[in-house]
Amino acid sequence: MPLSHWISITSLFFVTAIAGCATPSELREKGPAYVLTSNISAKQVAACIASKWESASPLFGTQPVNMKIQKDGYSVALGNEGTMFLVDVKELPGGGSSTAFFKYRDPPVKIFEPHVKSCQSE
Template structure:
């Protein structure tokens, strides 16, 4: 019984995805914008919060990072990196399962609509 519980715990932890895990993959969308990182991030954040109240934004050394997580299963589903450039910002959108777009159209639309 103890082995079964340990195996189940390991299996659950293996399914966890962190923002760092996602940033180590290729972005599903990359674009540049003339908006500052803060302007762009503040455009996307309320749209993501409408879809998932757990959406969060944090400041980084070069701009902002937005995270859309699924707290019920302990994994990050979306990461948006917004970095300052000489003429505005570069935007990189990472998804946990990029090929699985079911239910994610509004998330991607928000990223694109703010460009």
């Protein structure tokens, strides 16, 4: 991995630490940045996102990811003291799933968001 990528990842975490984060409820109140649908089950999509988020930043080791079972699907949150990113992955009545992506603010480095999109087809 190039040095510039490591520096960018380091910057992301310092900016996040300074800027703070939100609770999952606060993120949901703001509304999703976007919503995606998939033919894959909510469980598979949520597990894929959780796995990719945990290993997205090898410089800092495993990331703090929480995956919870909800009434109609799963919730995956990234953050230590607060939630930086959150997805709510719900089962659709006809099969497949719907993923709502929430973020506290736009980080300078976008290493977590692409995983949300890629997990819709894996």
